[in-house]
Amino acid sequence: MNFTNMDIISMKDFSRDMIDHILNVAEELEPVARGEKRSNIFSNVLLSLLFFEPSTRTRMSFESAIIRGGGNVLNLGSLEASSISKGETLADTIRVVEGYADAIVLRHPKEGAARMAAEYSSVPIINAGDGAGQHPTQTLLDLYTIKRESVLDGVKIAIAGDLKYGRTAHSLCYALSLYGAEINLVSPDSLQMPEEIVNDLRGQNINVYQTSVMEEVIEDIDVLYATRIQKERFPDVTEYEKVAASLKITPGLLDKAKIDLKVMHPLPRVNEIDASIDNTNHACYFKQSFYGVPVRMALLSLVMGRLK
Amino acid sequence: MINTTKKNGIRVQPIKNGTVIDHIQAGQALNVLKILDIPGTSQGTVSILINAPGKGVRKDVVKIEGRELESKEVDKISLIAPNATINIIRDFDVVQKQRVKIPKFIEEFVRCINPNCISNSREPIISKFYVTNNMPGNIYLRCKYCEKTIDENIADYLH
Known part of the structure; x- marks a missing residue:
């Protein structure tokens, strides 16, 4: 099963075998997620977090997952101070940010935003909630x-x-x-x-x-x-x-x-x-709520090819 | 093609050149005209039969003089009239007769039902839908982006 470069957009894209594999990898990584075991699984990894609406817990859970594995995060920062407030399209934002990071976690108020972002990005997109749509x-x-x-x-x-x-x-x-x-x-x-x-x-x-x-x-x-x-x-x-x-x-x-x-x-x-x-x-x-960390760690390590 | 019979009283003149769309689901003829932008761009004669007796079920028929349909137009028609047949007429002869083929995937000409879908925003994308025909005549469209489905009044979302 090869998840490398796969976008994580909707549960409809997953078979039972794929889910089973993700859950098994999450279980292996649980000691790392708890901070009980050191890991460099995300060494030299930069994860971009594009949160167009607030979701503190989801964002922190992704940050915890990547930092516990030795990686780093790039945050979008405040929307008011960014190019988005000047009217930039999401398609343009994605094409800029893909050049800065190894994967992009996206939360956006419009349904289907993550699927569209995946069409514009060469790095994996992970949907962290698109409006009333999906939150895989x-x-x-x-x-x-x-x-x-x-x-x-x-x-x-x-x-x-x-x-x-x-x-x-x-x-x-x-x-x-x-x-x-x-x-x-x-x-x-x-x-x-x-x-x-x-x-x-x-x-x-x-x-x-x-x-x-x-x-x-x-x-x-x-x-x-x-x-x-x-x-x-x-x-x-x-x-x-x-x-x-x-x-x-x-x-x-x-x-x-x-x-x-x-x-x-x-x-x-x-x-x-x-x-x-x-x-x-x-x-x-x-x-x-804690289990979000090993699960997100598993997904990130699989789509970035750090684990098979 | 339309049979001209005295028994059921249907009388439609044959056309010399053009297209006959037969076996349209009863009640959809006016939507077919809307898809084809008739009378907006039509120069020739257009004949319409609504609720004509067919084999077992009623049907609509549209005959368009002097126009052969493009494949994109046929794809649109297939969504609202999945059993229709397209007959191309040249010099009073049927030179081509085919049933519409329902595409598995369509782009651009359907607007998503969901106002909050990214495809209805100012992003530089065109709409995309997966087409499912799980029972004959029962078509539904699923937006590639937001996954919402359109399963009735599809004609209202065509553009």
């Missing part, structure tokens, strides 16, 4: 977390929250379909998973169950993946508070769950998960 490194770190903390093959998962607009949930569902997952979708009626995605999943013989009641699924699942519900999706605050309360993960809810149930969340959370769960064995969201 988030999905890969979610899969890695499930693999490390639970079981990925045939996992029984509940994904809760805003499933209509949440790209994290959409992308994760597609990826889990490669692993024969049993998927429970928990959301208020107004924020249900788009029908086309549910039909696609069922077309791949994936068991999909939709409900608005968390208690219906909590006893049977291995992983509970909570996502943020945004206030502005609701006509009034009372409706929002009602829905948010019905999906809130509390100690009382988890009393009914399997003892080894893992709770995940892409973070930042607002009040989807009661803080008293943080110190239980169920809490997995801070580990999940």
